[in-house]
Amino acid sequence: MLKIDNLKKSYSVDDGTVEALRGVSLEVSEGDFFTFLGPSGSGKSTALRSVAGLEHPDEGEIFIGGQCFYSSKKGILIPANERPIGVVFQSYAIWPHMDVYENIAFPLRRGRTKMADDEIRVRVGEVLEMLGMGEMARRPVITLSGGQQQRVALARALALRPKVLLMDEPLSNLDLKLQIRLRAQMRDLMHELRLTTVHVTHNQAEALETGDRIAVMEQGKIVQLDDPQTIYHHPENEFVARFLGDMN
Ligand code: ADP
Numbered sequence: 521m522l523k524i525d526n527l528k529k530s531y532s533v534d535d536g537t538v539e540a541l542r543g544v545s546l547e548v549s550e551g552d553f554f555t556f557l558g559p560s561g562s563g564k565s566t567a568l569r570s571v572a573g574l575e576h577p578d579e580g581e582i583f584i585g586g587q588c589f590y591s592s593k594k595g596i597l598i599p600a601n602e603r604p605i606g607v608v609f610q611s612y613a614i615w616p617h618m619d620v621y622e623n624i625a626f627p628l629r630r631g632r633t634k635m636a637d638d639e640i641r642v643r644v645g646e647v648l649e650m651l652g653m654g655e656m657a658r659r660p661v662i663t664l665s666g667g668q669q670q671r672v673a674l675a676r677a678l679a680l681r682p683k684v685l686l687m688d689e690p691l692s693n694l695d696l697k698l699q700i701r702l703r704a705q706m707r708d709l710m711h712e713l714r715l716t717t718v719h720v721t722h723n724q725a726e727a728l729e730t731g732d733r734i735a736v737m738e739q740g741k742i743v744q745l746d747d748p749q750t751i752y753h754h755p756e757n758e759f760v761a762r763f764l765g766d767m768n
Pocket of ligand 1: 531532533538539540558559560561562563564565566567
């Protein structure tokens with residue numbers, strides 16, 4: 521469903537350049553929950569933002585559902601709002617002056633979908649039901665808890681029926697108890713929906729608990745790509761062993 525080939529990206533900074541991505545390649549099958557795990561600065565967000573179209577890589581290719589959305593060779597760069605993706609960030613990025621319904625409906629009225637009001641009503645109802653928020657449609661979002669606000673952000677992304685859902689540190693603004701509860705919920709929901717998900721986290725436990733496959737990143741490179749059991753029990757090198765070891 522998602523294929524990334526040899527993605528590279530450097531940033532110019534005051535004292536030279538930072539190689540944020542140094543040739544990242546991977547494939548995510550339909551319905552898989554894929555997790556980028558690594559310390560801060562290892563390139564996880566740059567990889568995710570490149571898939572979203574929010575970052576312009578220097579080199580490589582990105583395919584979603586077989587269609588090319590970025591290719592340096594072929595000179596293809598499809599803008600973010602024309603990519604079949606949904607995005608959930610760490611900061612919920614919900615609109616505080618709108619209620620739950622409007623937060624979810626807003627992107628459906630514009631951009632890729634431009635749906636009619638009747639369709640929007642059905643679609644918003646569906647996702648609210650899916651996330652157990654049916655009663656909350658008309659609640660102002662500022663009256664919701666952090667966990668509920670994050671669920672609104674997720675509902676908004678799901679309402680677009682994306683081919684790939686991208687989540688960048690979706691839980692890290694929440695308190696630890698809630699994070700632990702939501703990890704399992706998040707994984708189960710995506711599996712239920714058979715939604716292809718790419719998730720970024722620096723939290724080892726979160727990655728091990730949610731990912732079907734985990735790419736461990738170090739300085740712009742994937743240093744191990746495996747299922748959670750293999751990553752945990754058979755780290756391929758010292759870096760992965762240490763990073764996973766830090767968990768305890
Ligand atoms: P992670 O998500 O793993 O924390 P990032 O992808 O955000 O890592 O960053 C990778 C590297 O690229 C870091 O060294 C970071 O400082 C650098 N970087 C990211 N975005 C920019 C930017 N807009 N300008 C300059 N450097 C950046």
